[in-house]
Amino acid sequence: MSEPTAPGGPRRAALVFIFITILLDILAMGMIIPVLPKIVVTMLDGDTARAAGVFGLFSTVWALMQFIFSPVLGSLSDRYGRRPVILLSNFGLGFDYILMALAPTLGWLFVGRVISGITSASISTASAYIADVTPPEKRAASFGLLGAAFGVGFVLGPAIGGVLGQMDPRLPFWVSAGLSLANAMYGLFVLPESLPAERRTPFRWKRANPMGALSLLRSNVEVLRLACVHFLYQLAHIALPSVFVLYGSYRFGWDERTVGLTMAGVGLSSLVVQGGLVRPAVKKLGERRALMLGLFFGAVGFTIYGLAPTGIVFWIGVPVMALWGLTSPAAQGLMSRRISPSEQGQFQGALSSIMGIAGMIAPSIFTQTFAYFIGPALGWNLPGAPFLLAALLLVAAIGLASWATSSRPADAPSPSPSPTA
Secondary structure (H helix, E strand, C coil): CCCECCCCCCHHHHHHHHHHHHHHHHHHHHHCCCCHHHHHHHHCCCCHHHHHHHHHHHHHHHHHHHHHHHHHHHHHHHHHCHHHHHHHHHHHHHHHHHHHHHCCCHHHHHHHHHHHHHHHCCHHHHHHHHHHHCCHHHHHHHHHHHHHHHHHHHHHHHHHHHHHHHHCCCHHHHHHHHHHHHHHHHHHHHCCECCCHHHCCCCCHHHHCHHHHHHHHHCCHHHHHHHHHHHHHHHHHCHHHHHHHHHHHHHHCCCHHHHHHHHHHHHHHHHHHHHHHHHHHHHHHCHHHHHHHHHHHHHHHHHHHHHCCCHHHHHHHHHHHHHHHHHHHHHHHHHHCCCCHHHHHHHHHHHHHHHHHHHHHHHHHHHHHHHHHHCCCCCCCCCCHHHHHHHHHHHHHHHHHHHHCCCCCCCCCCCCCCCCC
8 A cells, every 4th residue: 555645535544554663663672772781791791891881882873873864764755755764664673683683793783783773763754754644733743642652662662671681682682673574564565655746856965964954954944943942852851861770779779670660650651741641732732832831841850850859759750751741742843834745854854863963962961960960079969960951951942942933923834935856
């Protein structure tokens, strides 16, 4: 079933297809999170210090591949359609997990992470698919559905991976490969194309490289300012995965079980917001106010995390932080309505490149902040400093978002620019 989805076609069914595609994709990625560091440690004969450095390199390279290839895949989808890019990426991801399951050396694992970063960049194409099949006024809610898929995948994936990893550290890779290939076969038979031929644009390298893709953001001053808000959001977002395990252990004495349950609570709370509250919130408040409110709750949540004197107070911050989930769908809805239909793939690729930049620089920023504020050089102890830094980033994002959206009435769509030849 490869015909383009007509404007009045089965949008809901198409969104279900994309939801399942992203869910299986993220579930597969999440399953290897608990076991990959252990495999690296084993390959280095138990040298945890060296393993931490190698694993950090793996994470940086994965983010770099996202930065480089997200706009490439987005531009390819603008030229050839969303369906073939999504399917090829899913097949590639499945075979990559097989490669990593069989990898005998760190070199092969490194190759696997490079390929994984490239193929996972197709998530930008899935976002473009959503923009294709959803009216502008409903995109924020649909992007919230995408966020819900992320939430389910990141809650269930590590839990399943941890159980399977106890049986065999390589087993999560095999199961992830099976999920990715099943996902690809599912899409091969049921996923319709969303971009009609008359709305496609030629592929050009000057637009497909990261700098060229980012130039699209500069073509509209409102989009550029909102993209800067999105960048600050992404920077702050990486604070939690960067230092949470270290912070929970250092400040509250949490063991692995408590850390895991807390992370599951964070994921489930986020899922409730992304899957259930985004649509009514955006409908009642509009995208602009939902964006501002989400950033506000994010700043408050990070402040609670950073200043919490006990684990119970930290847990109180979890539902507050979950309301931060209003931010990304509202921001994407505001930006996507200001981009022409023929450039949605390039635009989503540019946003993913922004995520890649944040992924490369933010972990070091937050881990070094944590180390400095608990170290002897400062003379006083503030382990929550990384979360307070993230709160400051979101306060700056609130000011920038207010400026970015003040030039037109809230949620008023911009005229779409003409397709780029």
